[in-house]
Amino acid sequence: MSSKLLKIRQILFAGVSYTLFGLGALVVGIFFRLMSVVTFISPPKKQRMIRWCIHKGCLCFIRIMRFFRLIRYEFDVDSMHSAKPGHIVVANHPSLIDVVLLLAVNEQMCCFVKGAIWDNFFTGAVVRQAGFIPNNSELILPMAAAKLEAGENILIFPEGTRTKDDNVLRFKRGAANMAVAVDAPIMPVMIECFPRALKKGDKWYDIPEGGPAFTLRSGELLELDNCIDRSLPRPKQYRHLTAFLENYYNKQLSTSKPAMPEQLNTH
Amino acid sequence: MNAEKQEIFTQVRDILVDLFELEPADIVPEARLSEDLDIDSIDAVDMLVDLKKTINVDISPSQFKQVRTIQDVVDVFAELSAKA
DSSP states (O other), X not given: OOHHHHHHHHHHHXXXXXXXXXXXHHHHHHHHHHHTTOOSSOHHHHHHHHHHHHHHHHHHHHHHHHHTTSOEEEEEOHHHHXXXXXXXXXXXXXXXXXXXXXXXXXXXXXXXXXXXXXXXXXXXXXXXXXXXXXXXXXXXXXXXXXXXXXXXXXXXXXXXXXXXXXXXXXXXXXXXXXXXXXXXXXXXXXXXXXXXOSOTTOOTTOXXXXXXXXXXXXXXXXXXXXXXXXXXXXXXXXXXXXXXXXXXXXXXXXXXOOOOGGGSXXX | OOHHHHHHHHHHHHHHHHHHOOOGGGOOTTOBTTTTTOOOHHHHHXXXXXXXXXXXXXXXXXXXXXXXXXXXXXHHHHHHHHHO
């Protein structure tokens, strides 16, 4: 097939994938919008149901994307699944679909959501019942603390936005603030995307031929006592932990060679 | 800046240097907390706790909301200690 035909096919498949994603989200949204008035199912039960639906939906989406040869992926996240609960999942953020990949490997994970999603009639019903946390709330820390203490795991991208073209990680202090305030351990997940695709500003249909290869790799659970001096004043701990994590990621991402596409199975 | 404000300024500067690992030279009255000194709202709460220990006045986080610069911090504390 000529490269132009391949490109057209790819755009078509990408369009189909994202449309299915949108439709799936709409169905889940309408279903749980209606569920929100159902009172005989307890909120914790509803939360488990919604998170399970989101997890399966994301898994389905990445399988469709892989089937269409739009992405490849490989997961090495056993240490995350066996880590004790109540940790903060910290990940770098190279692409648009990082959160989808992470939700696809975690059945019950808590996320932060934008205010616009929280306040929307449909998405709001879903994320509220899913027990997610609005990122514009003043009570963000106490809410996160309660969830971590109850044994939930919370995902945060310390970069706050997708990694720039220069591949330099610049962490904001939010993740460290939360970890120090709550005294929660950190589960580091390294996400690699090779070649880089779906960056901020990239078009959703602008996908390298054969699809970018994603690898998700989780490290050992990081206890704060082993990362920073906990006797220091808290503002120093926030800064030291942020620097520690930035350094950790730069080391982890530079030592591992990016997986070559042919090493990733495509089935 | 009068003598009292100068004293408060010195205390504020010492606390900032100590808490946030800043250079004393960067802490000037017109320095903005968030843009110039990278002090966010969570830092501000910790800073307030420390400032209250040193400068013995009662201040609530809401009174601290409008504070943007080092000068604002000094002014708020000077005003409160004058009332006290």
